[in-house]
Amino acid sequence: MDTQKIRRDFPQLERKINGERLIYFDNAATSLRPKQVVDAVSQFYLHYNANIHRGIHTLSMEATEAYEKAHKKVAQFINASSMEEVIFTRNTTESINLVVFSLYLSGKLKEGDGVVISLMEHHSNMVPWQLLRDKFKIKLHVVNLNEDGSLNLNHLEEILNKEEKIKVVSIMHASNVLGTVNDVRKIGELAHRKGAIFVVDGAQSAPHIKIDVKDIDCDFFAFSGHKMLGPTGIGVLYGKKEILEELEPFLRGGDMIWRVTLDKVTFNKLPWKYEAGTSNIAGGIGLGAAVGYLEKIGMDNVEKHERKLATYALSRLKELNFIRVYGPSERIGVVSFNVMQKNEKPLSPEVVASILDKHGIAIRTGCHCAQPLHNDFLGVRGTARASFYIYNTKEEIDSFIDVLSSLKSNAL
Numbered sequence: 001m002d003t004q005k006i007r008r009d010f011p012q013l014e015r016k017i018n019g020e021r022l023i024y025f026d027n028a029a030t031s032l033r034p035k036q037v038v039d040a041v042s043q044f045y046l047h048y049n050a051n052i053h054r055g056i057h058t059l060s061m062e063a064t065e066a067y068e069k070a071h072k073k074v075a076q077f078i079n080a081s082s083m084e085e086v087i088f089t090r091n092t093t094e095s096i097n098l099v100v101f102s103l104y105l106s107g108k109l110k111e112g113d114g115v116v117i118s119l120m121e122h123h124s125n126m127v128p129w130q131l132l133r134d135k136f137k138i139k140l141h142v143v144n145l146n147e148d149g150s151l152n153l154n155h156l157e158e159i160l161n162k163e164e165k166i167k168v169v170s171i172m173h174a175s176n177v178l179g180t181v182n183d184v185r186k187i188g189e190l191a192h193r194k195g196a197i198f199v200v201d202g203a204q205s206a207p208h209i210k211i212d213v214k215d216i217d218c219d220f221f222a223f224s225g226h227k228m229l230g231p232t233g234i235g236v237l238y239g240k241k242e243i244l245e246e247l248e249p250f251l252r253g254g255d256m257i258w259r260v261t262l263d264k265v266t267f268n269k270l271p272w273k274y275e276a277g278t279s280n281i282a283g284g285i286g287l288g289a290a291v292g293y294l295e296k297i298g299m300d301n302v303e304k305h306e307r308k309l310a311t312y313a314l315s316r317l318k319e320l321n322f323i324r325v326y327g328p329s330e331r332i333g334v335v336s337f338n339v340m341q342k343n344e345k346p347l348s349p350e351v352v353a354s355i356l357d358k359h360g361i362a363i364r365t366g367c368h369c370a371q372p373l374h375n376d377f378l379g380v381r382g383t384a385r386a387s388f389y390i391y392n393t394k395e396e397i398d399s400f401i402d403v404l405s406s407l408k409s410n411a412l
């Protein structure tokens, strides 16, 4: 994997921030986009812009073909059986909401039924289920974590053994705070043994790890294009064909129907049944280009590169005894930390981030949309987070460590 060659596809990396060359370590929030993706989007807008599925004129057919090709590319990327199993949404959040409300509308979740999530979940895999709990009396069970930030599988088994009516297990594949990679095959096995539907939040895994939905044997898998080089406003929900056929769509209107009379509606075939209204056509085409870009590098290479960077960052951070790092040693390229002061309280992560920003280094601060994880597990108000991707280098980590080192003598 030639990182220097890859970097040339990302003009934003040339930018100077506060007089310094940008070091972009905020990839878990959103990645940068290569020229190839921006080109694919602008080609559509400039040369074959038209609506899809509605016209028989040439441009409409070209746009339809490109949009459907993007579904096929994504299907291949995650090893889905066909594009019928690939629904384009706005993002992971919408994908999970689609699952939640389609299950509820279809009567698969009723008052008294149980849903299992975990304490490490992002709000997008927590708040939609809380709505079902608060409005429709679904029971929500939360799996605890082990001390090192891994999922407590014994607790999951305990819940599944004790509670009779568990209908859904919905767990993240990789944590956006701890970097933990959950054993989704094992979790899926446990969920299915109980007869529950298994939903995976893959927002932090699809960009970084080779995904094989057949091997995981999940019923749903959700992820976002913007975290994997694609445009914003485009996401994916993979669903097993037989389940998608059975469920009711919750977004309704144009394009998702087959026939409508004043009394009755029948739905379009998959996946369009779940894509109501005019789609984000340019976004879908851009996502197809992003997937093509990642496949050219090879997802095994992507993962290897990032794990190497994470291991290197952890070892360098260990040299700084005033830094507290959260999460297990085996992880994707996400490192959350706090700079500890002499009074044992963390220095505000926002202060740390603004000092790094003065040196052109972009990181994220706060709860990273995981407030229960911060409040009830880490016991801190927030953390600073550095997250890596294909264009980041060891040298950039060295610069990051240099700035953090200076905090010891200068700021504390």
Ligand SMILES: Cc1ncc(COP(=O)(O)O)c(C=O)c1O
Pocket (backbone or CB within 6 Å): 028, 029, 091, 092, 093, 094, 122, 124, 125, 172, 174, 175, 176, 201, 203, 204, 224, 369
């Ligand atoms: C693990 C995880 N799930 C879900 C999301 C939500 O993604 P989006 O905002 O693209 O819907 C994120 C975003 O950070 C995430 O890290």
